[in-house]
Each structure stands twice: as C-alpha cells, then as structure tokens.
Amino acid sequence: MEKITYEQAVAELEAIVRKMEGDQLDIDSLTSQLKRAKALITMCKDKLNKTDAEIKKILEEKEEKKEKKEKK
Numbered sequence: 001m002e003k004i005t006y007e008q009a010v011a012e013l014e015a016i017v018r019k020m021e022g023d024q025l026d027i028d029s030l031t032s033q034l035k036r037a038k039a040l041i042t043m044c045k046d047k048l049n050k051t052d053a054e055i056k057k058i059l060e061e062k063e064e065k066k067e068k069k070e071k072k
Contacts, residue, residue, distance in 0.1 A: 006047045009040045016040075 004012075016037045019025050025033055
C-alpha cells in the first residue's frame with residue numbers, strides 16, 4: 001500500500017462509508033471500494049498497534065529511569 005498518513009486513511013474510509021450510505025456506488029464500484037476500505041483498515045490497525053507499542057516502550061523506559069533514580 002502506498003504511504004499515506006493515518007488521518008488521510010481515516011478520511012478516505014469516511015468518504016467510502018458516506019458513498020455506501022448514500023447508495024452512490026454501483027456493484028462494480030462497491031466491490032473495489034470495499035477492497036480499498038479493507039486495505040485502509042488494515043493500515044490503520046497496523047499504525048495504531050505500532051504507535052501503542054512505541055508508547056508502551058517509552059513509558060517502560062521512563063519507569064526504569066525513575067526506578068534507577070530512586071535506588072540512588
């Protein structure tokens with residue numbers, strides 16, 4: 001998948017949902033849009049999981065530094 005930001009992916013997903021809710025997609029377009037939505041959802045989940053892991057790592061490192069300071 002091309003490199004797009006999380007915000008761009010969410011915006012595109014929202015646009016797809018609006019088209020689906022407004023019955024603006026024919027059956028051929030619906031299939032391709034559903035495939036695109038699935039790819040965007042996967043990308044968003046991956047980004048959220050990666051960000052969550054990075055935050056946990058930062059917090060763990062901060063806690064380790066705090067514990068080391070307290071031992072001194």
